[in-house]
Amino acid sequence: MQQTLFAITVILGTIAVYVLMNRLYVRFTFPLLVPVLTTTIILIILLSILHIPYSSYMVGGQWIHSLLGPAVVALAYPLYKQRHIVVSYWFPIICGVFVGLITGMISVLLFARVLGIDQTLILSMLPKSLTTPVALQVSEVLGGIPPMTTIFVMIAGFTGVIIGPAFMKRLRINSSLGKGIAFGSASHALGTAKSAEYGEFTLSMSSVSMTLSAILGSIIGPIVAWLITM
Amino acid sequence: MKIITIIFQIAILYAFSFIGNVLHDLFNLPIPGSIIGMLLLLVGLSLKIIPVRFIEAGVGFLLKYLSLLFIPAMLGIMNHPSLLSFKGSLLVVITVISTMITMGAAGLMSQFLEKREQLRKEKEKCSKHYSQSL
Numbered sequence: 392m393q394q395t396l397f398a399i400t401v402i403l404g405t406i407a408v409y410v411l412m413n414r415l416y417v418r419f420t421f422p423l424l425v426p427v428l429t430t431t432i433i434l435i436i437l438l439s440i441l442h443i444p445y446s447s448y449m450v451g452g453q454w455i456h457s458l459l460g461p462a463v464v465a466l467a468y469p470l471y472k473q474r475h476i477v478v479s480y481w482f483p484i485i486c487g488v489f490v491g492l493i494t495g496m497i498s499v500l501l502f503a504r505v506l507g508i509d510q511t512l513i514l515s516m517l518p519k520s521l522t523t524p525v526a527l528q529v530s531e532v533l534g535g536i537p538p539m540t541t542i543f544v545m546i547a548g549f550t551g552v553i554i555g556p557a558f559m560k561r562l563r564i565n566s567s568l569g570k571g572i573a574f575g576s577a578s579h580a581l582g583t584a585k586s587a588e589y590g591e592f593t594l595s596m597s598s599v600s601m602t603l604s605a606i607l608g609s610i611i612g613p614i615v616a617w618l619i620t621m
Numbered sequence: 622m623k624i625i626t627i628i629f630q631i632a633i634l635y636a637f638s639f640i641g642n643v644l645h646d647l648f649n650l651p652i653p654g655s656i657i658g659m660l661l662l663l664v665g666l667s668l669k670i671i672p673v674r675f676i677e678a679g680v681g682f683l684l685k686y687l688s689l690l691f692i693p694a695m696l697g698i699m700n701h702p703s704l705l706s707f708k709g710s711l712l713v714v715i716t717v718i719s720t721m722i723t724m725g726a727a728g729l730m731s732q733f734l735e736k737r738e739q740l741r742k743e744k745e746k747c748s749k750h751y752s753q754s755l
Contacts, residue, residue: 409689427688431695438699445699452693458683459690460638461631463655465680467662474667480735487731495723502715512712519716520723523694525653532651541694542701543716548691550720558721564728568735573728577720584687600727602656609651 394450401451408433422553427581459524462580466598473595484572484596488603491576495520496615511535513619518612519543522579525605532609533616544579551578552585571596576604623678630679637662 412426412433438448449456470477477484496517503513515535518526523544530540551574559565564573570589574582575597586597641658644650650657665671683690703709 405692406689409686409692425688427691427695430689430692431698434692434696435699438696445696448696449693452696455690456693458631459694460642460655460658461634461679462683462687462690464634464637464641464658464662465676465683467659467666468673468676468680469684470659471663471666471673480738483731483734483738486734487727490730491723491727494726495719498719498722499715502719506711506715508708508712508715516712516716516719520720523691524655528653538697538700541697542704543712545691545695545698546713546716547720547723550717551724554717554721555724558724559728562725562729564725564732566732566735569728569732572731573724576727577724580687581691584684587684602659605656606652609653 397447398451398454401448402454404437405430405434405452405455408437422556425549425552425585428549428553463522463524466583466602469591469595469598470602473592473599476592477595477599480568480596483568484599484603487569487572488576488600488607491573491600492520492604492608492611495577496611500615500619510619512539514616515539516543517615518608519547520577520579521605521608522601525609526579529609529612533612545581548578548581551582555582555585567593568596572600575600575602579604627678627682630676631683633676634658634662634679634683 409426409430412424412429415429416424416426434448438445499516499519500513503516511534514533515530515537517533517535518529518540521529521544523541526540526544527537530537555574555578559570559573564570567589571586571593574586574593578585579601583594583597583601587594637658638655639658641656641661642654644657645652645654662671662676666673698704701709704713
């Protein structure tokens with residue numbers, strides 16, 4: 392009974408902080424104020440002050456977390472609505488996603504090698520641009536540390552959301568298609584959520600590339616990992 | 622009333638994700654269950670087996686609050702204070718730079734191909750007026 396009450400408090404508390412932070416973001420639209428980031432920071436501070444460990448938080452948190460599965464499924468709808476455009480641009484989409492995946496994984500490998508990072512950590516970093524549920528499984532298959540992978544996935548997401556818009560302007564990536572594919576292949580669902588700000592076409596391009604990235608990534612990941620052991 | 626519709630529709634989406642997970646385990650597929658569920662729903666929608674109105678409200682709700690769903694996973698960072706060390710910050714820097722490379726490469730590549738394709742289509746349109754070859 393007490394546990395149920397605690398779980399409900401956690402869920403409502405998380406939603407309340409999120410709603411407040413969302414209001415703040417709508418008011419100021421400053422990139423560092425994206426609700427996921429501010430809500431996370433505030434909740435970490437709250438949990439530390441109240442001495443609540445992560446495992447206790449997850450008693451309630453898992454209910455929110457379990458909606459990620461249906462949310463990934465939900466992405467089929469924007470995809471379906473834009474299917475004609477997706478089919479007619481299949482070539483730039485596939486090439487963009489593929490190039491993104493390869494450069495992403497190879498660059499991690501090179502930097503980490505140069506800086507002498509150990510192998511399990513490199514393996515945990517490889518799936519960073521895939522959507523969380525996929526990245527976790529890929530990390531496990533590769534022999535990485537799944538919770539670590541979640542964090543890299545989140546960092547990749549935030550990089551795209553916070554630095555992405557200005558960075559793409561710099562590189563003159565200004566077509567809706569280019570932006571969507573960049574968001575989806577580098578910053579998975581967080582980038583896809585951000586891409587909604589650029590309109591429905593960008594959103595569906597982003598969700599297409601996120602999905603494709605997840606599928607291709609679970610195939611390419613093991614090949615790149617094999618290169619590490621060479 | 623609308624809330625009941627949304628909850629019911631999310632349950633439908635959940636069922637797809639569940640079926641995806643079952644298929645994933647059954648056939649030992651490398652693709653995660655939720656992605657399989659998404660592909661199944663896409664097929665269902667395309668073949669008109671599942672009417673759009675069965676899922677529309679649920680989808681709208683989930684995608685609107687998508688970023689809320691990441692928060693529990695994000696808090697997992699609490700268990701890894703080592704990321705705040707020097708070596709940890711190196712990993713963060715690598716991830717940030719590599720993500721920007723990914724973003725630039727994917728965006729530039731697709732934009733380049735998009736523009737090239739548009740040019741080609743325009744040319745095709747022009748040449749159709751003059752010849753019937755090929």
